[in-house]
Amino acid sequence: MPSSRYLARDAVRLVAERLGAPQRDSYSLLELGPGTGIFTEHILPNIRHGDHFDVVELNSYFYKILHRKFRFNGDICLHHADFLKFQPDRTYDFVISSLPYEQMPSAITLKMWRHKLALCKPGAHIIYYKYVNFNHFRSRFEKQLVREYCSDEKIVFLNMPPARLFTLTIDDPQECLAVLEQDAKASNGKFISWKARNGKSGGGKGVNGSIIKENAGNGKPANGKPGSKKARTGRVKNGSRLNGF
Numbered sequence: 031m032p033s034s035r036y037l038a039r040d041a042v043r044l045v046a047e048r049l050g051a052p053q054r055d056s057y058s059l060l061e062l063g064p065g066t067g068i069f070t071e072h073i074l075p076n077i078r079h080g081d082h083f084d085v086v087e088l089n090s091y092f093y094k095i096l097h098r099k100f101r102f103n104g105d106i107c108l109h110h111a112d113f114l115k116f117q118p119d120r121t122y123d124f125v126i127s128s129l130p131y132e133q134m135p136s137a138i139t140l141k142m143w144r145h146k147l148a149l150c151k152p153g154a155h156i157i158y159y160k161y162v163n164f165n166h167f168r169s170r171f172e173k174q175l176v177r178e179y180c181s182d183e184k185i186v187f188l189n190m191p192p193a194r195l196f197t198l199t200i201d202d203p204q205e206c207l208a209v210l211e212q213d214a215k216a217s218n219g220k221f222i223s224w225k226a227r228n229g230k231s232g233g234g235k236g237v238n239g240s241i242i243k244e245n246a247g248n249g250k251p252a253n254g255k256p257g258s259k260k261a262r263t264g265r266v267k268n269g270s271r272l273n274g275f
């Protein structure tokens with residue numbers, strides 16, 4: 031089922047804010063798994079001369095739809111490819127992903143995250159979503175990444191099914207990759223347990239009324255490792271206060 035325009039609008043909100051600024055540098059954007067291209071349609075009006083926008087879709091049926099829709103649009107570079115084999119000669123300011131991690135083995139999800147992070151510029155934003163009726167995180171390393179790097183989280187009810195939208199801010203991609211490897215090693219590629227998934231939870235309001243979650247508020251993630259600066263201070267980059275996880 032294609033994503034709703036409400037989910038697309040919220041997913042692209044930060045992109046529209048940054049790319050819509052009157053005075054700005056050029057940006058590079060990467061969209062992964064666009065499906066029928068609803069996010070793409072919302073991103074495109076924000077692209078200006080000097081920006082670069084790559085879109086990578088694996089499925090031939092969806093690629094044909096995308097090609098039909100956007101073939102005359104000079105602002106977009108469409109790639110019919112498996113993201114894991116996509117080797118661009120650039121890094122990105124924004125990575126907007128609809129890749130269905132819940133339908134992939136944990137080992138593939140890990141490869142996707144490695145590749146995504148390797149393609150991030152310092153300060154890049156990764157925007158992605160999960161359907162709320164699926165278990166929240168299938169892989170421990172992914173949960174940990176979101177815990178450490180999520181700068182905004184929002185549930186979009188007007189989507190079928192409703193979706194939980196995350197924005198991760200990656201100031202230092204190398205550090206983030208190291209966190210990923212550490213957590214992947216610790217979890218040994220296993221799926222996250224029911225207990226870990228459904229353990230302590232709570233939430234609070236972030237920017238624009240969005241919901242932000244983090245750990246128990248003791249400055250330590252659930253695995254007892256020292257918390258990130260964000261976890262220790264209880265603050266995210268935009269200054270919104272994080273409440274108990």
Ligand SMILES: C[S@@+](CC[C@H](N)C(=O)[O-])C[C@H]1O[C@@H](n2cnc3c(N)ncnc32)[C@H](O)[C@@H]1O
Pocket residue numbers: 031032033034062063064065066067068069086087088089092111112113114128129130
């Ligand atoms: C949940 S759907 C995207 C839905 C999209 N937001 C829409 O409204 O149509 C996930 C998409 O990811 C694509 N995909 C899955 N694995 C991929 C891969 N390895 N590389 C690129 N695209 C992939 C699928 O073909 C599918 O189009």
